[in-house]
Amino acid sequence: MKTVCGFGILAVAALAQHLWRVFFRTPEDVAQGAVQKIFYLHVPAAILMYGSFAVAFLGGAGYLWRRRPSWDALSAAAMEVSLFCGSAVLLTGPFWARAAWGQWWIWDPRLTLTLCLWLILLSYFALRRFFPDGRRGPLFSAVFLFFGAAAVPLTHFSVCLWRGVHPQLVGGFAALPAEMKSTFHSGLLSFLALALFFFSWSFRLRRRARAEEGIR
Amino acid sequence: MSGRAALFCAYALFIALLLGYAYFLWRRGKKG
Numbered sequence: 001m002k003t004v005c006g007f008g009i010l011a012v013a014a015l016a017q018h019l020w021r022v023f024f025r026t027p028e029d030v031a032q033g034a035v036q037k038i039f040y041l042h043v044p045a046a047i048l049m050y051g052s053f054a055v056a057f058l059g060g061a062g063y064l065w066r067r068r069p070s071w072d073a074l075s076a077a078a079m080e081v082s083l084f085c086g087s088a089v090l091l092t093g094p095f096w097a098r099a100a101w102g103q104w105w106i107w108d109p110r111l112t113l114t115l116c117l118w119l120i121l122l123s124y125f126a127l128r129r130f131f132p133d134g135r136r137g138p139l140f141s142a143v144f145l146f147f148g149a150a151a152v153p154l155t156h157f158s159v160c161l162w163r164g165v166h167p168q169l170v171g172g173f174a175a176l177p178a179e180m181k182s183t184f185h186s187g188l189l190s191f192l193a194l195a196l197f198f199f200s201w202s203f204r205l206r207r208r209a210r211a212e213e214g215i216r
Numbered sequence: 217m218s219g220r221a222a223l224f225c226a227y228a229l230f231i232a233l234l235l236g237y238a239y240f241l242w243r244r245g246k247k248g
Binding site: 019022032033034035036037038041042084087088091092095096098099194198201202205 | 226
């Protein structure tokens with residue numbers, strides 16, 4: 001429990017300093033104005049969504065290899081974090097779109113594939129609920145992860161593969177002015193702390209539930 | 217919707233999502 005509390009304190013502190021930095025320290029973008037600051041939340045959430053999915057994928061591979069329940073718990077906890085980050089991406093994006101494009105949603109390849117990825121994340125948990133016993137559920141969900149993982153690179157590279165309207169940073173993150181770059185990095189760090197906090201909490205609860213099932 | 221209103225709404229919704237997920241985990245922990 002000490003690790004979870006430690007990550008919790010770290011996450012709250014990191015998020016508080018990030019919000020202060022976004023609202024009071026970072027200058028507004030000349031072209032877009034205040035709405036551009038949504039990116040300091042939207043982009044780190046998307047990166048952590050991919051990262052957590054990758055961890056879940058490794059957990060699924062570990063379960064298929066070793067068949068140990070702790071690999072399954074790791075995989076499910078990482079998928080939960082990925083679902084949380086994906087929800088943050090899909091909740092914040094439309095507000096930027098409404099202010100910048102005048103529309104809440106456009107069926108652009110990147111937007112559509114992100115929605116598909118979010119539905120894959122959701123169906124992973126639906127699949128786990130479908131097999132409540134402790135053996136088939138982890139096995140099917142690990143196999144499901146292998147197919148679902150294909151959506152991650154497809155979503156990320158959809159901007160390059162198909163022409164869409166989703167914004168892309170020209171020149172990469174190195175091209176950002178210093179203040180914007182440091183705010184973006186603080187967003188990444190605070191999301192990482194948040195992901196570690198939720199992951200450790202969920203992982204601990206899942207392992208405890210599995211141990212209690214074993215006692216029964 | 218103005219840019220400033222969109223910014224505040226997006227961050228408020230994110231905080232609500234964060235608290236909602238934390239509450240969900242807390243409830244799960246209490247139930248055992």
